[in-house]
Amino acid sequence: MSVRSLRASVLAFVMGAAAVLGMAQPASAAGHHYVALGDSYSSGVGAGSYTSESGDCRRSTKAYPQLWAAANAPSSFKFAACSGATTSSVSSGQLGALNTSTTLVSVTAGGNDMGFADVMQACVLQSEATCVSRVNSAISLMNSSLPGKLDTMYNSIRSRAPQARVVVLGYPRFYKLSGSCIAGLTETERGAINNASDVMNGVIAKRAANAGFTFSSVVDEFTGHELCSGDAWLHSVTVPIENSYHPKATGQSSGYLPAFRTSV
DSSP: HHHHHHHHHHHHHHHHHHHHHHHHOOOGGGGEEEEEESSSSHHTTTSOOBBBBGGGGGGGGGGGGHHHHHOOOOSSEEEEOTOOOOOHHHHTTTTOOOOOTHHHHHOOOGGGGTTTTHHHHHHSSSHHHHHHHHHHHHHHHHHHHHHHOOOOOOOHHHHHHOOOOOEEEOOOOOOOOOOOOSSSSSSHHHHHHHHHHHHHHHHHHHHHHTTTTTOOOHHHTTTTSSSSSOOBBOOOSSGGGTTTBBHHHHIIIIIHHHHTTOOO
């Protein structure tokens, strides 16, 4: 056998073996079929530039799913995330975007199940004692009812998209303690809210891991850019009111997008 024939035979053998082992080419070479699920932190509330078709869901062209899709040109992209979504409304209203061809899913959910908006309203408008009490009540729900709600949602996602890589993203820590804020909430209130965010992320991370999903925290990305940091990537109380305590466009592009990108 000539050297050229020998090399050709060896090459054919290696390529054939790779194909049998599923390594003929990276899975990403064919392009992802990506679906973005979740609440306002995924739809992009606070980032502006909302698409007309999304209505009250407020899906932003500056939200991390849209930014990732624009940069990576997936084979298909469905943006189903919606402002105000809970774990149950994700399951009942967004999972139609998934199918057996879906290869990549992102999701944020859980905050609205715990009455996040009501808690923050109580902290802004009522006493420190009331704020801390409402935060502690939310933490109690996080430890009691939220795990089952997340399990149900995650199981539904897996049943609809059995082959997909699912990336579950968490929530930022909201305040830099002993920071630049000289008015507004007390340090006790800010610390309680931060603690609630940590508990929430811990519960979500554990349930995501149990489901076989990837959890991606955004706390590191937002560190140094919390409220009271002097360079906040989050809105404080603002107008329109629904933007309050949501990421700005920079929070989406420099906070959530890198956290998602490193987990894909």
